[in-house]
Amino acid sequence: MPEQEDLMDNAGHSEQEGVPAHSIRADHDARMAWWREARVGLFIHWGLYSLQGGFWKGEEVQASYAEHLMLRAKIPVQQYEEIASEFRAERFEARQWARLAKQAGLQYLIYTAKHHDGFAMYDSDVSDYNIVQRSPFGRDPLRELAEACREEGVKLCIYYSHSMDWHHPDSQGNTWDFPDNIGAYDDVESWINNEDKRTRYENYLSTLALPQVKELLEKYGDIGLVWFDCGHKITAEQGTAFVEQVREVQPNCLINRRVWLEPYGDYGNSSDNQPHVRVPREDWESIATFNDSWGYKATDHNWKTAEVVLRQMIDVLSLNGNFVINVGPTGDGAFDPKSIELLEQIGAWMQINSDAVYGTRKSPIGKPPxxxxxxxxxxxxxHIFEWPKSGKLVVPGLRNAVLKAYALADTEHRALPVHRLSEDDMVIDVPQELMSLTIPVVAVEFEGACDASSVSLLYTQDYPNKFGAFDADIAGPTLRYDTGKKDRDNLINWRSLDDEASWKFRSNGRGIWKVALEYGADDKNAAGGCYELSVYSKSTGESVARILGQVCSTGDWYAFDTVDIGSFTIPHAGEYLLKLKATAIEGDSLMCLKRIVLEAN
Structure with missing residues (x-):
């Protein structure tokens, strides 16, 4: 598989068996209440790196993330410190930051108090390497932001890089100034038995990182959460020390999973910019950028549209997650115009549809097409992403009696026609005028406790039925989900005949379905083989349909191509299991499967 830049975002580091969840206590639900109500937040990455905008000495530094400038350019500590003497932040306005978050409908704000470069963006008593004592700005932006957030009703939260500090001689990451240090990409096993590295690293934790976390919680009032990073680079005991430090000072302050690994923290995290996920646990959070970098990068113009961001946000909400979008202010402290424009567009959508966001929970009807x-x-x-050409919106799985359906954009909440398609499914006649809106939302009020099925329904019109790789249940010794990042929503390492992927679905009757696979496959020496796609009745366990096929090269693992492989008949209404497995594997792997698509014939 192609190599990717290591972004140190805990990707691939998940639950450790047999490790207790230190944060789970009787009052966990009470502590989580505000977070579960908020649902959406704003991340702010701002530091010395922001002034450089991804450049060093006039040359662009090749790094996906501008905040990794010091590491990627291997800038000596003494030279990096000099950036602080230029940091005037003359356009910084805490009230504007808090107000922009509030107007966008974002309920909490996560401020980078210290990133991996080690520079404290607040008035630290623990170290003079901070914005007040080292920069001509000379003020404490975190104190001003804490006051502004309180005024605007935005919950203040703090990011703190606890495991890495490229400025500290005993920490991790900086091996160009400190050759005996732990490397930026070294795993714990590589240094834990090295007495010198371990002792010096524990000195960094005890004399800088833990005391700074303590003072952050003591100096700025109530903090909603501390957002730790790169917890996979420390031990469970070291992660526990940070959990205990937070609990000691502010028992109600939340802690994210990256304080160490699963199951630590009050809630789980996806990787950075990971739009496709396997939900790690009940409470979890997804973080994303408007473009590519977290810190300000002058050449990064790969902006998402507001609709793309909203779709990603809504997808996360539907899976019971919180969604946090990032802005990287420029070195002078201002939000760039494009970020402001996108925040305003998100705010306009939220003004109409916030009822469908705040305090909501996981979809009880799965992921309709x-x-x-x-x-x-x-x-x-x-939340309607794709409009039904027929004007008939099939709502799968809701068995409750419907009291009323209406569009949130309709201030009069006029009732839309609703009728039953089956015991499990209903149809809403949706007006064409809603098509012009960005992601229109239809509210469906129902009677009684929710009684619903999350099993996918096969649609006979308006939409193809897509069975995505990340929605599959997988089994076998080698088959795995890819990273879930952009263009990585596929299965990898299909190397065993015991590997298989399966999906549950429902049918409302007999039908013939055209079948296609979307996959990538390298040249014949690396990928290929034969497969069997079968459909099994859930009630009898018997196979009711089968297609045999051969994988053809698409030129590359990630050159995805959609290949028609035939058709099969679903004999009657009921629940079924769609299962794909290899019957022969030639070379390194069968394929990188992205999805299976069924369309009514």
Whole structure:
């Protein structure tokens, strides 16, 4: 597989068996209440690196993330310190930051108090390497931001890089100034038995990192959460020390999973910019950027549209996650115009549809092909990504009696026609005028406790039925999900005949379905073989359909191509299991499967 830049975002580091979840206590639900209500937040990456904008000595540094400037350019500590003497931040306005978050409908704000470069963006009593004592700005932006957030009703949260500090002689990452240090990409096993490295690293933790976390929680009032990073680079005992430090000072302050690994922390995290996930646990959070870099990068113009960001946000909400979008202010302390524009567009959508966001929970009807669903109390919120050409929106899985359906954009909440398609499914007649809106939302009020099925329904019109790789249940010794990042929503390492992927679905009757696979496969020496795609009745366990096929090279693992492989018949209404497995593997792997697509014939 092609190599990718190591972004140190805990990707691939998950639950450790047999390790207790230190944060799970009787009052966990009470501590989580504000976070579960908020659902959406703003991340802010701002530091000395922001002034450089991805450049060093006039040359662009090749790094996906501009905040990794010091590491990627191997800038000596003494030279990097000199950036602080130029840091004036003359356009920084804490109230504007808090107000922009509030106007965008973002309920909490995570501020980078110290990133991996080690420079404290607040008035630290523990170290004079901070913005107040080392820069001509000379003020404490965190104190001003804490006050502004309180005024705007935004929950203040703090990011703190606890495991890495490229400025400290005993920490991890900086081996160009300190050759005997732990390397930026070294795993714990490589240094834990090295007495010198371990002792010096523990000195960094005890004399700088832990005391700075303590003072951050003591100096700035109530903090919603401390967002730790790169916890996979420390031991469980060291992670525990940070958990205990937070609990000692502010028992109600939340802690994210990256304080160490699963199951630590109050909630889980996906990797950075990971739009496709296997949900790690009930409470979890996804973080994303408007472009590519987290810190300001002058050449990064790969902006997402507001609709793309909203779709990603809604997908996360439908899976019971919180969504945090990032802005990297420029070195002078201002939000760039494009970020402001996108925040305003998100705010405009939230003004109409915030009921479908705040306090909502996981979709009880799965992932319909037309969009996503959230739920709050006795109301489903249907977020429509793809409009039904027929004007008939099939809502799968809801068995409850419907009291009323209406568009949130309709201030009069006029009832839309609703009728039953089956015991499990219903149809709403949706007006064409909603098509012009960005992601219109239809509210469905129902009677009683929610009674729903999350098993995918086969749609006979308007939409193809897509069974994505990340929605598959996989089994076998080698088959794995890819990273879930952009263009990596596929399965990898299909190397065993015992590997298989399967999906559950429902059918409302007999039908013939055209079948296609979307996959990537390298040349014949590396990938290929034969496969069997079967459909099994859930009630009898018997196979009702089967297609045999051979993998053809697409030229590269990630050159995805959609290949028609035939058709099969679903004999009657009921639940089924769609299963794909190899019957022969030639070379290194069968394929990188992205999805299976069924369309009514």
């Amino acid at each position: 037309w969009g996503r669903c959230t739920i709050k109390d006795n109301t489903l919120y249907l």
